[in-house]
Amino acid sequence: MATLLPYAGLFLTGFLFLGCGIRDNNSSRIVIWHQMRPDEREILQRQLSRYALQHPSLEIVDIYKETEELRSGYVIASVSGQGPDLVYGPSDPVGVYAVTETIRPLEHLFPGTFLGEFDSSAFTFFRGHLYQIADKVGNHLALVYNRKYVQKPPETDEELLALGRQLLTRYGVKAGKPSVYPLTWNYTEPFFFIPFLTGFGGWVFREDGVTPNLDTPAMVEALNFIRDVRGKHKIVPGEADYEIADALFKDERAAMIINGDWSWAGYLQRGLDIGVAPLPKISRTGMWCAPMTSPKGYSMNINVPESKVPLILDLMRFLLSEENQLESVRILMTVPTRTSLYSHPDVTSNDILKNSLLQIHRGKPMPVVPEMRAVWDAMRPGYQAVMGGALSPEEAARQMQELALRKIRDMKE
Amino acid sequence: MEKRRLLITFFLAPSFVVLAGVVLYPFLYNVVLSFGNMNLTTIRHWDLIGFRQYVKIFTEPSQPDFYTVFWKTIVWTVVNVFFHVVLGVFLALLLNQKLRGKSIYRTILILPWAIPQYIVALTWRGMFNYEYGSLNIMINKYLGLPAVEWLKSPTEAFLACILTNVWLGFPFMMVIALGAMQSIPHELYEAAAIDGARWWHRIRMITLPLIRPIMVPAITLGTIWTFNNLNIVWLVSNAGEPADNTHILVSFVYKAAFNFYGYSYAAALSMVIFVILLLFSLAFLRTTRATEAAF
Numbered sequence: 186m187a188t189l190l191p192y193a194g195l196f197l198t199g200f201l202f203l204g205c206g207i208r209d210n211n212s213s214r215i216v217i218w219h220q221m222r223p224d225e226r227e228i229l230q231r232q233l234s235r236y237a238l239q240h241p242s243l244e245i246v247d248i249y250k251e252t253e254e255l256r257s258g259y260v261i262a263s264v265s266g267q268g269p270d271l272v273y274g275p276s277d278p279v280g281v282y283a284v285t286e287t288i289r290p291l292e293h294l295f296p297g298t299f300l301g302e303f304d305s306s307a308f309t310f311f312r313g314h315l316y317q318i319a320d321k322v323g324n325h326l327a328l329v330y331n332r333k334y335v336q337k338p339p340e341t342d343e344e345l346l347a348l349g350r351q352l353l354t355r356y357g358v359k360a361g362k363p364s365v366y367p368l369t370w371n372y373t374e375p376f377f378f379i380p381f382l383t384g385f386g387g388w389v390f391r392e393d394g395v396t397p398n399l400d401t402p403a404m405v406e407a408l409n410f411i412r413d414v415r416g417k418h419k420i421v422p423g424e425a426d427y428e429i430a431d432a433l434f435k436d437e438r439a440a441m442i443i444n445g446d447w448s449w450a451g452y453l454q455r456g457l458d459i460g461v462a463p464l465p466k467i468s469r470t471g472m473w474c475a476p477m478t479s480p481k482g483y484s485m486n487i488n489v490p491e492s493k494v495p496l497i498l499d500l501m502r503f504l505l506s507e508e509n510q511l512e513s514v515r516i517l518m519t520v521p522t523r524t525s526l527y528s529h530p531d532v533t534s535n536d537i538l539k540n541s542l543l544q545i546h547r548g549k550p551m552p553v554v555p556e557m558r559a560v561w562d563a564m565r566p567g568y569q570a571v572m573g574g575a576l577s578p579e580e581a582a583r584q585m586q587e588l589a590l591r592k593i594r595d596m597k598e
Numbered sequence: 599m600e601k602r603r604l605l606i607t608f609f610l611a612p613s614f615v616v617l618a619g620v621v622l623y624p625f626l627y628n629v630v631l632s633f634g635n636m637n638l639t640t641i642r643h644w645d646l647i648g649f650r651q652y653v654k655i656f657t658e659p660s661q662p663d664f665y666t667v668f669w670k671t672i673v674w675t676v677v678n679v680f681f682h683v684v685l686g687v688f689l690a691l692l693l694n695q696k697l698r699g700k701s702i703y704r705t706i707l708i709l710p711w712a713i714p715q716y717i718v719a720l721t722w723r724g725m726f727n728y729e730y731g732s733l734n735i736m737i738n739k740y741l742g743l744p745a746v747e748w749l750k751s752p753t754e755a756f757l758a759c760i761l762t763n764v765w766l767g768f769p770f771m772m773v774i775a776l777g778a779m780q781s782i783p784h785e786l787y788e789a790a791a792i793d794g795a796r797w798w799h800r801i802r803m804i805t806l807p808l809i810r811p812i813m814v815p816a817i818t819l820g821t822i823w824t825f826n827n828l829n830i831v832w833l834v835s836n837a838g839e840p841a842d843n844t845h846i847l848v849s850f851v852y853k854a855a856f857n858f859y860g861y862s863y864a865a866a867l868s869m870v871i872f873v874i875l876l877l878f879s880l881a882f883l884r885t886t887r888a889t890e891a892a893f
Contacts, residue, residue, distance in 0.1 A: 428724075
């Protein structure tokens with residue numbers, strides 16, 4: 186008996202640790218992973234508390250994860266048979282989740298009448314299957330301006346440059362820097378460059394939707410344009426990542442900023458008198474600068490057992506309900522996905538929301554294919570090098586294309 | 599005797615299970631994975647493909663180039679550890695003297711070590727900003743020199759990472775060196791003083807040889823930690839910016855695995871790192887004879 190004791194202890198400890206790795210299939214506990222900002226999270230938690238009151242036997246846990254951690258952590262967890270019941274975020278990783286078979290198709294889980302209540306932009310399809318239903322649509326960039334400096338937002342690139350020169354003259358230079366920068370945006374993330382690319386007629390993929398299309402005249406022209414905006418017209422700061430650009434605008438050291446719908450409520454809460462306008466048109470091409478748009482919504486883990494699916498669907502219905510979407514509209518000024526809300530006074534009477542809808546209408550949906558990841562990573566070095574003056578636009582475009590092809594090949598090898 | 603052995607086994611069993619679970623199993627899994635083809639498309643149905651990932655690392659072009667990253671990792675490690683040790687030992691020597699307010703200096707000097715790495719890295723990143731960073735403001739205002747584009751140029755961005763890590767790492771070596779110095783019997787210094795040895799001779803002939811057995815394992819650890827320090831490079835340079843030019847091997851592995859889902863490639867690369875560090879540690883410990891007794 187004594188000789189068995191150590192082995193019994195060993196097995197007991199082993200089982201204890203094994204227990205930590207097994208997915209919690211407890212049907213009275215629902216776990217949601219998301220990447221919501223604090224203000225969005227607050228709303229989610231309020232909504233979940235309301236739901237919990239109606240379902241006292243349920244425990245609902247929401248766990249915040251940073252964008253990258255959510256994406257890679259979710260894939261790894263789900264492949265190992267674990268992970269949350271629901272994963273919430275923008276639509277761009279849906280392709281990755283679908284390819285790795287970590288989320289389940291939703292088209293047969295909801296009746297057509299329910300799905301018919303949504304705008305088509307709420308649905309993210311991949312290879313013919315519905316994988317995500319959104320409660321918000323947009324996640325898009327627009328031109329945000331401080332009314333203290335700008336009364337009428339520019340509608341073309343020429344107007345933008347003229348306004349920039351005017352603001353530089355009006356507010357002067359202090360210690361070698363403009364007292365007020367006419368415009369600012371994030372120079373490190375190519376997501377912020379997309380509107381310029383589309384304004385010159387370019388797009389990230391060829392018509393097949395998966396082959397990168399980066400070494401093009403449109404790309405070279407767009408890179409030339411932003412390089413001149415910084416180097417020749419000097420209407421933007423010498424260096425700006427997201428935090429710097431955001432801080433400049435919040436401190437009223439920048440008159441305009443290109444930023445996404447996630448930031449607008451924060452500017453208003455800070456007491457800034459802002460307006461939101463669609464991004465300007467490029468006069469030479471006659472095309473609007475079109476940002477990428479994407480819905481933000483819920484996908485279901487492939488590992489959710491059949492017995493638990495009805496519970497998850499009921500929670501999804503609640504979270505996607507009109508009442509809950511309206512709460513986000515009022516507090517965060519996000520664009521809802523339920524068509525009934527498009528005529529709601531809270532939407533139609535709000536200038537920011539109206540312009541936001543117009544910007545979405547002019548925007549282009551963000552591709553959800555996994556290749557997009559390689560394209561972002563291939564664009565980033567070139568974009569940064571052009572803004573830093575280290576590469577010519579022609580060379581940057583060539584390198585972006587080469588790199589994107591190589592990264593896509595690496596992803597599949 | 600048999601009972602005693604059983605008792606030892608019983609007490610050791612839980613730690614063995616824990617080690618097997620958190621070290622041995624992941625290590626063996628990583629070895630197997632490095633011979634496979636697991637990536638985004640094959641994550642659920644991957645196969646063993648032999649040495650192909652290793653061949654790819656050493657022979658196929660990558661972005662960034664493996665050999666460039668390897669060279670940068672060597673520079674990163676050597677420069678960082680050199681300054682950690684030199685600054686650490688120098689400050690320990692100062693703190694080992696009779697000083698007024700010694701505990702205050704000691705507390706201040708340990709601060710970089712006490713602050714979480716993430717906060718340090720992001721604070722330094724802000725300080726390196728071209729227009730609003732405190733470093734450029736000082737360079738411009740007090741030295742009259744032009745502002746440096748710290749985070750835009752590859753060399754400057756890499757230097758920015760090194761500066762941050764030097765600031766972060768010297769307190770560890772200082773604490774270790776100070777502890778080692780305080781364990782040296784004072785009589786040795788008294789005898790040397792009677793023999794007419796000057797300050798530098800006492801340092802060279804007594805302090806340095808006697809702190810060596812403690813410093814060598816600390817340097818070995820410091821080298822491994824620095825070689826594998828993902829946080830600083832990742833956060834200061836914002837994931838290898840500009841243009842993936844500030845990567846060291848470990849950030850390169852992280853990007854390959856978690857941004858590009860090249861799990862097997864990353865596993866093979868991490869095996870290469872493991873072998874490099876294993877060979878270094880064995881060679882360094884053998885050459886410096888660190889395990890031999892000092893007294």
